[in-house]
Amino acid sequence: MTEPQPATAGSGPALLKTGVSGLDDILGGGFLANRLYLLEGSPGAGKTTIALQFLMAGARLGEPVMYVTLSETLEEVAGVAASHGWDLSGVSMREMLPAQQALDPEEQYMVFHPSEVELGETTVRLLEAVDKVNPRRVVFDSLSELRLLAGSSLRYRRQILALKQFFSGRNCTVLLLDDMTALDHDLQVQSIAHAVLRMEQLNPHYGTARRRLIVLKYRGQGYRGGFHDYKIRRGGLEVYPRLVASEHTHERAITRLSSGLDALDRLLGEGVERGTSTLLLGAPGTGKSTVAVQFALAAAQRGETAALFVFHESLTTLRARCAGMGMDLAPHVASGRMRLRQVDPAELSPGEFVAGIREAVTQHGATVVVIDSLNGYLNAMPDERFLIAQLHELLTYLGQAGVATMVVGAEHGLIGTQMQTPIDASYLADSVVLLRYYEADGEVRQAISVMKKRGGWHERSIRGFQMTSQGPVVGEPLKRFRGILTGAPASLPDLALPPGSPSR
Numbered sequence: 001m002t003e004p005q006p007a008t009a010g011s012g013p014a015l016l017k018t019g020v021s022g023l024d025d026i027l028g029g030g031f032l033a034n035r036l037y038l039l040e041g042s043p044g045a046g047k048t049t050i051a052l053q054f055l056m057a058g059a060r061l062g063e064p065v066m067y068v069t070l071s072e073t074l075e076e077v078a079g080v081a082a083s084h085g086w087d088l089s090g091v092s093m094r095e096m097l098p099a100q101q102a103l104d105p106e107e108q109y110m111v112f113h114p115s116e117v118e119l120g121e122t123t124v125r126l127l128e129a130v131d132k133v134n135p136r137r138v139v140f141d142s143l144s145e146l147r148l149l150a151g152s153s154l155r156y157r158r159q160i161l162a163l164k165q166f167f168s169g170r171n172c173t174v175l176l177l178d179d180m181t182a183l184d185h186d187l188q189v190q191s192i193a194h195a196v197l198r199m200e201q202l203n204p205h206y207g208t209a210r211r212r213l214i215v216l217k218y219r220g221q222g223y224r225g226g227f228h229d230y231k232i233r234r235g236g237l238e239v240y241p242r243l244v245a246s247e248h249t250h251e252r253a254i255t256r257l258s259s260g261l262d263a264l265d266r267l268l269g270e271g272v273e274r275g276t277s278t279l280l281l282g283a284p285g286t287g288k289s290t291v292a293v294q295f296a297l298a299a300a301q302r303g304e305t306a307a308l309f310v311f312h313e314s315l316t317t318l319r320a321r322c323a324g325m326g327m328d329l330a331p332h333v334a335s336g337r338m339r340l341r342q343v344d345p346a347e348l349s350p351g352e353f354v355a356g357i358r359e360a361v362t363q364h365g366a367t368v369v370v371i372d373s374l375n376g377y378l379n380a381m382p383d384e385r386f387l388i389a390q391l392h393e394l395l396t397y398l399g400q401a402g403v404a405t406m407v408v409g410a411e412h413g414l415i416g417t418q419m420q421t422p423i424d425a426s427y428l429a430d431s432v433v434l435l436r437y438y439e440a441d442g443e444v445r446q447a448i449s450v451m452k453k454r455g456g457w458h459e460r461s462i463r464g465f466q467m468t469s470q471g472p473v474v475g476e477p478l479k480r481f482r483g484i485l486t487g488a489p490a491s492l493p494d495l496a497l498p499p500g501s502p503s504r
Contacts (some may be wrong), residue, residue: 022239041199059090207346229351240351282435312377
């Protein structure tokens with residue numbers, strides 16, 4: 001399978017837009033015209049919604065389009081449209097439900113099986129409606145009714161083949177919806193359809209339902225494989241194509257970004273480079289988020305844009321905490337130079353989170369992105385086995401976009417040598433900054449050090465660190481201690497420090 005390539009005029013068969021930009025991206029531009037497609041998924045997955053968007057996209061182009069419902073009433077379909085604020089005046093609606101007389105015992109068939117009569121009647125009504133409208137796009141919702149009317153797999157397959165043959169010469173693109181309610185899910189229609197899309201709805205033990213779709217096949221067309229998250233919002237589906245970092249490769253000059261603190265820049269080898277990622281590790285309260293915000297604030301003060309994605313701290317608390325340290329974010333938020341977004345892991349899918357970051361970079365030109373924290377990102381993942389793969393793609397994409405990324409990782413525990421992270425992402429980051437508590441002179445103090453930096457020099461010393469009313473302060477190297485990273489260092493009394501040092 002090849003990744004999708006942009007469709008160009010004259011480069012091949014015409015592609016029809018589906019009405020969902022994210023889905024068009026996954027399909028390599030849209031649906032090939034004059035083909036039969038299958039869209040399957042459990043009830044509530046959003047099949048009707050996407051089908052109506054497909055038809056409305058055609059209606060906006062002046063095409064005759066038709067929606068045929070075999071299971072819902074036109075009133076129910078209109079209710080779906082009204083919930084999204086849509087006008088279906090350009091869509092021809094046809095209802096193929098059994099007549100009320102079917103409930104009358106006298107109308108029950110005694111000689112022939114109901115399927116032998118009702119399938120024929122439904123087919124005749126359907127073909128008459130198509131002849132009258134002559135649509136360029138048509139949706140059948142859903143196949144479950146045809147499957148039941150057919151009675152057998154053989155007759156059902158022949159009916160679908162007959163429909164495909166009927167529409168093949170009518171310059172019409174057909175979308176079949178299947179709610180997968182049959183006890184034995186067969187592959188009859190999948191083998192006949194030109195492309196098959198499956199929509200899934202996942203229900204975690206806590207939080208909102210999560211939806212994703214996958215293209216199972218698409219004959220003769222490149223598409224983006226794998227699962228893609230989507231949401232149903234007022235106005236239709238929002239599909240978040242899976243991020244493929246290799247599609248966004250750019251050559252950029254390597255430039256350094258200052259944190260605004262000279263001592264911190266010296267510790268990091270004169271700052272961090274654009275296109276690199278920095279992992280800030282430490283116990284809760286050691287100042288990881290403060291250091292990350294300091295880089296974002298420095299970028300905003302230079303006239304650049306920074307984007308912060310905060311998982312477990314409210315934006316009100318973040319602003320108040322920073323204001324108490326002399327780091328006023330308000331004017332930069334008001335100017336749009338600093339973009340804050342509160343992330344609820346119970347309501348967020350990984351695809352939506354990545355889409356938010358891509359929007360900050362491509363539409364708002366963010367040069368610094370802060371993810372606070374890795375723990376919250378982990379909680380947003382339905383399966384932590386794939387966190388590293390997704391994080392790798394995200395960091396690679398941001399690096400190729402020339403963005404300096406700050407990822408905060410909270411370790412379990414407060415002090416000592418047994419600190420652990422929920423997942424080891426240190427090898428993915430270009431730089432690793434470690435913040436630690438340590439005990440000295442009856443006080444709990446903080447220290448900061450750089451454990452790793454790819455492709456550049458950095459200071460090897462462990463420095464004192466404080467969060468004051470004037471902002472974060474990086475002190476002098478802690479040379480009179482040994483074993484600081486253990487949390488209970490031994491003092492070396494022969495060495496003195498200058499007055500005012502945080503480690504004194």
